[in-house]
Amino acid sequence: MTKEKRLKKRHNAEKRFRFYGLASIFLALLFVLILVQNIFSKGSSAFMKTAINVTVFYDPELLGVKNGATKDEILEADFFDITIDTLLKTFPTNNLDEENQLIDLFTTDAELEIKNALINNSNLLGKTVSLEITSSDDIDQLHKGNYPRDLPEERRRISNFQLSIYDNFLENKKIIKNFNNYFFKNGDSRDPEIAGIGGALVGSFYSILICLLLSFPIAVLASIYLEEFAPKNKITDFIEININNLAAVPSIVYGLLALQILLATIQLPRSTPLVAGITLALMTLPRIIIPCRASLKAVPPSIREGALAVGASKFQSVFHHVVPLALPGTLSGTIIGLAQALGETAPLILIGMVAFVVDIPSTPIDPSSSLPVQVYLWSESAERGFVEKTSATIMMLLSFLIVMNFLAVYLRQKFEKRWN
Amino acid sequence: MSDIKIKSKNLNVYYGNKQALFDVNLDLNEKEVTALIGPSGCGKSTFIRCINRMNDVIDICKVTGNIEIDGIEINSKELDVVSLRERVGMVFQKPNPFPKSIYDNISYGPKIHGKGESKNELDEIVENSLRKAALWEEVKDRLNEPGTGLSGGQQQRLCIARAISVNPEVILMDEPCSALDPIATAKIEELIDELKKTYTIVIVTHSMAQAVRVSQKTGFFHLGKLIEVGKTEKIFKNPDNKMTQDYITGRFG
Numbered sequence: 001m002t003k004e005k006r007l008k009k010r011h012n013a014e015k016r017f018r019f020y021g022l023a024s025i026f027l028a029l030l031f032v033l034i035l036v037q038n039i040f041s042k043g044s045s046a047f048m049k050t051a052i053n054v055t056v057f058y059d060p061e062l063l064g065v066k067n068g069a070t071k072d073e074i075l076e077a078d079f080f081d082i083t084i085d086t087l088l089k090t091f092p093t094n095n096l097d098e099e100n101q102l103i104d105l106f107t108t109d110a111e112l113e114i115k116n117a118l119i120n121n122s123n124l125l126g127k128t129v130s131l132e133i134t135s136s137d138d139i140d141q142l143h144k145g146n147y148p149r150d151l152p153e154e155r156r157r158i159s160n161f162q163l164s165i166y167d168n169f170l171e172n173k174k175i176i177k178n179f180n181n182y183f184f185k186n187g188d189s190r191d192p193e194i195a196g197i198g199g200a201l202v203g204s205f206y207s208i209l210i211c212l213l214l215s216f217p218i219a220v221l222a223s224i225y226l227e228e229f230a231p232k233n234k235i236t237d238f239i240e241i242n243i244n245n246l247a248a249v250p251s252i253v254y255g256l257l258a259l260q261i262l263l264a265t266i267q268l269p270r271s272t273p274l275v276a277g278i279t280l281a282l283m284t285l286p287r288i289i290i291p292c293r294a295s296l297k298a299v300p301p302s303i304r305e306g307a308l309a310v311g312a313s314k315f316q317s318v319f320h321h322v323v324p325l326a327l328p329g330t331l332s333g334t335i336i337g338l339a340q341a342l343g344e345t346a347p348l349i350l351i352g353m354v355a356f357v358v359d360i361p362s363t364p365i366d367p368s369s370s371l372p373v374q375v376y377l378w379s380e381s382a383e384r385g386f387v388e389k390t391s392a393t394i395m396m397l398l399s400f401l402i403v404m405n406f407l408a409v410y411l412r413q414k415f416e417k418r419w420n
Numbered sequence: 421m422s423d424i425k426i427k428s429k430n431l432n433v434y435y436g437n438k439q440a441l442f443d444v445n446l447d448l449n450e451k452e453v454t455a456l457i458g459p460s461g462c463g464k465s466t467f468i469r470c471i472n473r474m475n476d477v478i479d480i481c482k483v484t485g486n487i488e489i490d491g492i493e494i495n496s497k498e499l500d501v502v503s504l505r506e507r508v509g510m511v512f513q514k515p516n517p518f519p520k521s522i523y524d525n526i527s528y529g530p531k532i533h534g535k536g537e538s539k540n541e542l543d544e545i546v547e548n549s550l551r552k553a554a555l556w557e558e559v560k561d562r563l564n565e566p567g568t569g570l571s572g573g574q575q576q577r578l579c580i581a582r583a584i585s586v587n588p589e590v591i592l593m594d595e596p597c598s599a600l601d602p603i604a605t606a607k608i609e610e611l612i613d614e615l616k617k618t619y620t621i622v623i624v625t626h627s628m629a630q631a632v633r634v635s636q637k638t639g640f641f642h643l644g645k646l647i648e649v650g651k652t653e654k655i656f657k658n659p660d661n662k663m664t665q666d667y668i669t670g671r672f673g
Contacts, residue, residue: 232479302516306579308477310529310586311506320528321518 210277573604
């Protein structure tokens with residue numbers, strides 16, 4: 001082969017390599033973009049909810065309380081009649097079926113909303129006020145344009161009569177969109193319009209907190225011991241190999257382990273953040289030990305020798321010099337381990353966190369859901385309203401993960417010491 | 421003639437199955453500079469690392485024989501290695517300041533040994549150590565800046581100051597100038613000349629010229645054996661051993 005030919009061949013090979021590299025990066029970015037776009041377009045509407053403006057007369061007679069009743073008396077009162085009365089007044093109906101259809105336009109929690117408005121301001125008793133009552137999921141989806149209204153009536157969940165009411169409300173500007181605070185503060189519900197991730201958020205928070213409290217100290221101490229103090233022999237080699245193996249064990253296996261030991265043997269309460277936290281800690285431990293050991297190993301031996309040479313004991317040289325220098329790497333490894341734990345679903349399903357829990361847990365031993373399990377639960381639900389809620393929950397989960405990963409990078413770059 | 425400070429008797433060192441030192445018998449005089457020369461891997465560094473038991477850190481390293489400092493055996497199990505290292509300081513081949521401020525680099529040793537209870541005492545120790553290491557004038561205005569920000573030669577003097585800070589009796593130097601330029605090297609050599617008034621110094625060096633310049637006594641190692649030891653002048657002008665002769669004239673090594 002001539003010199004020119006070889007040169008040309010080499011240049012072509014370099015060009016080809018550049019092309020492959022750029023193409024794969026482009027492809028990866030494209031997929032990320034499609035994913036994000038898909039989630040955003042589906043999920044962003046979940047942060048708004050549709051409400052219908054109604055006029056309520058807080059009739060003391062209908063409520064069965066005296067004028068000037070105390071808060072306790074209002075809490076005791078029955079708001080069913082007043083709710084039906086209020087909702088039926090919004091549109092003229094001719095028979096019971098139409099009445100039911102009209103009431104179905106509003107959330108099942110309409111009674112609670114009317115009650116809460118009075119509890120928050122007991123001066124309203126005996127007065128007529130206008131209130132925004134959350135609409136039913138079907139109207140919400142229709143108003144957001146997620147529901148096709150050109151289907152034949154028998155295949156629609158919204159009847160022609162309900163559509164005409166909706167159009168009438170729209171014309172009279174009674175339909176409002178406002179911020180969906182239910183999504184953040186409510187627990188799960190069968191009704192999408194009042195379902196929220198409040199319970200899942202608190203459950204995830206408790207789980208990750210317990211996971212952090214258990215796994216961080218154990219992992220850091222284990223890695224310090226293994227890296228700095230343990231003799232290098234067959235036993236420590238064996239331990240090291242098995243830590244690496246444990247980090248690769250599928251998470252569902254930890255779920256099975258927790259099911260057998262924590263739930264069946266120790267009888268800890270099922271579906272609770274406590275069990276979830278312990279399970280996630282077991283899973284996260286090796287995943288934190290590995291980066292911890294790596295960052296301890298990255299501290300140059302000359303630092304250890306320098307400390308020993310001025311008469312520091314082994315213990316002092318490790319805790320005064322090596323550990324502080326390894327801390328940024330240790331912390332970022334921990335945060336990334338926790339981020340993985342935050343997104344973990346399979347082991348939580350096994351320990352019963354997949355149960356339908358309406359109440360927001362107040363302690364780590366209350367039954368609860370968690371963010372990824374909530375995604376799983378809602379993605380299986382039939383109602384249209386849960387589609388956007390699934391995506392919105394994914395958005396929340398992703399934003400937590402992004403924040404945590406940023407924190408990890410920031411900590412590492414800010415506090416990492418350089419040596420020559 | 422000064423007194424003998426450190427005395428090694430039949431010192432053998434093994435790294436696993438490999439023997440690194442063979443029956444080394446070497447006496448080091450007090451307040452004198454002893455230079456150890458020899459080709460790479462001949463055991464010079466291994467020898468000085470025995471004097472402050474730095475080899476303890478290496479799992480597979482085994483030491484037999486005796487080393488006495490002031491007539492006291494240091495290889496015994498009862499001896500607290502920390503108090504030994506307080507008496508025998510060490511400066512390494514590559515400057516290894518802690519990634520902390522200049523002040524903290526020097527004050528660390530005194531702090532862990534309970535010297536310098538008050539801030540004033542510590543300040544004094546830091547200043548004295550830096551003065552003795554001929555670094556004070558250069559860094560007195562930036563004691564709170566990181567020690568790793570200094571130049572290579574300054575870093576090495578910082579490490580010498582750090583070794584001095586705990587007021588040792590012996591200072592071991594393992595090729596302290598091999599990573600430095602000639603100007604920085606000259607400064608360190610001047611410093612060694614000054615320090616030998618107070619401390620017993622053992623220096624490992626690859627530079628024959630340096631050994632001649634700084635030391636009063638020289639030991640020549642080859643393949644783990646101490647070939648010849650004597651007054652520096654004699655070793656370099658009129659060695660007894662043929663191998664020493666060949667090495668110092670550059671025929672091998």
